[in-house]
Amino acid sequence: MQEAIGRAGAPIDGGRSAAERVMVEARSVSKHFGGGDQVVKALDAVSVGIREGEFFTLLGPSGCGKTTLLRLIAGFEHPTMGAILLDGADISALPPYKRPVNTVFQSYALFPHLTVADNIGFGLQMLGRPKAEIADTVDEMLRMVKMEAMRDRQTAQLSGGQQQRVALARALAPRPKVLLLDEPLSALDLKLRKEMQVELKRLQLETGITFVFVTHDQGEALAMSDRIAVMSEGRILQVGSPHEIYEHPADHFVASFIGETNFLTAAVEGIEAGQVRLRLGGALEVRAGLPEGMTPGERVTVVVRPEHLRIEAAGAGAGLPATVGDVVYLGTDTHYHLRLADGEALFARVQNRPEGGDGWQAGDAVAATFPPSAVRVLRD
């Protein structure tokens, strides 16, 4: 087992060649806490495959089971049902110290009685590596996270951002097959968080290690991930690239959790060749693709992202007639809150242009237009 972990000193490269190999697999994993009447199903038959060398994000609100899934991979918890596979081998029953997987904790959990260097070297020391090798790896890691000057400091003397870097270095030093990150950026202020996002992505590309990142921040997830799994109430709702998740949300929850969006009810007029003819707001007719395997009823819910909406003078084009409500100027954009004739609310984000825009006022009668391709039909 220790041989499997033993890749310290291996050349650092992108490691993208075998990108399709599954590194971590959850096979219908359930995790229940408590007993009797008070069983909490933290995870409910979750299956997912995380590929080697990818930056994979588990995204969802608190209590959705994302941290539980991470802890199951780390070995702090064991599945009630199902199995966790690492590189093809079932590791469900192994304790954390026998898994070639390391964790960056939300609280960093640096050892307060050890120096920065001893913290980083801890894992290698426990693996029984020779002293010289540990020292070399610690130096390499300190360089990698740009903390060379802090080598002999006590961890209590470090700032939050520095502790974060040490925690990363400590988890990467044993060259785990998978690095687990439990909301590692949540304790940092916005500016530092943005920096660390870039830093994390760089470290992941440099080391080629599979990163499994847990967050409730959709912006963070979109910015860093190769793929995202959106979770809610112990289930994975959708797995896909940031682009897929944002542009083609599978259901209501995913659409509302990732970015801001408009939900509209549409009447189904007819179905032709996988496409559906819809009538919106009683007036506008559009065609839209259907999610795989969906047979729509009489009415469906569709989403239109606010940045895909355009506002034009009433009657100027094929759009939904609306009245302008609140107008919020935000520098880069202006947000228009519109009300449709049938009472439904619509929200449009219009980018401000140097030449100045139309500058609609509250109470103006307008038409909200959008390209037909902006309309996405959601599963019920």
Add this chain to the structure above:
Amino acid sequence: MAGAPAPGRSGEAAARAARIRRNWLLAAPALLLLLLAASGPLLVVVVYSVLEPAEYSGVVWELSGEGWFRVLFHRDIFDETVGLADAHLTIFWRSASISLLTTIITLLLGFPTAYFIATRPPRQRTLWLFLVTIPFWTNLLIRTFAIMEVVRNQGILNSWAMAAGIIETPIQILYTDTAVLIGMVYVYLPLMVLPLYAAMERLDFRLVEAAYDLYASRWRVLTRVIVPLVKPGIVAGSILVFIPSLGAYVTPRVLGGGKNMMISNLIELQFGEGRNWPLGAALSMTLLAFVMLALLFYVRNMSRLERRG
């Protein structure tokens, strides 16, 4: 307004002076009591240790080094030859070794107990702590007699072991050092558990998880993470057990019979049947010196821990 900072500071200084005065006033009764009740009698003991013993008891007001001399040396009654006071040395050795063993055994027993309590849900911890402190509710003498009932030849321990067929005749435990040790461990165990628990309760168990994650086995997690982090509790508990053990009187008196004396019993003997108050006083000072040494070790250890953060 240009000179505003100066009056502001003097106002602050005046307020601080008033606060310090008030605090001293509040502390005065306690300080006075300590001065009278602790330092006063101690001074009497110091003075007695350098006087001549009176024939039957008490002291003669004549300066003499005999009391201190007799702590370590023995003068033959007939030919006045000087030798080491073997009996005293044996008692010192017994006191030190029993106290040390008591400390080690209570640490070995108390560590898992404290860990167990610290890892219970908060509501349960209060209950367990309450159970640990229950022995304090009963008089020490009565508890010691209860232990006597357990270890004596017809006692619970021996009769059970005989009924179970482990032994055929009773093992003599009572009036041996073993009996004293058993009694001391029983009496002082809570004093070890409580500071250990206090340290473990503050322990961040996420660090334990982090160590498991970094390939540390259970044993390594214990030795490399938990023990270093709860070291202040280990030191505090050890001191809290070692110091009173050194001065234990009731337990060795009851469970050790007359012959297995510890320092306190020797001191009592000198003030009683021995009728040598200066020697008793000098022995008391010797005991105090041992205690001071232990405290010094504690203070140095703690300040080193604190410096490290």
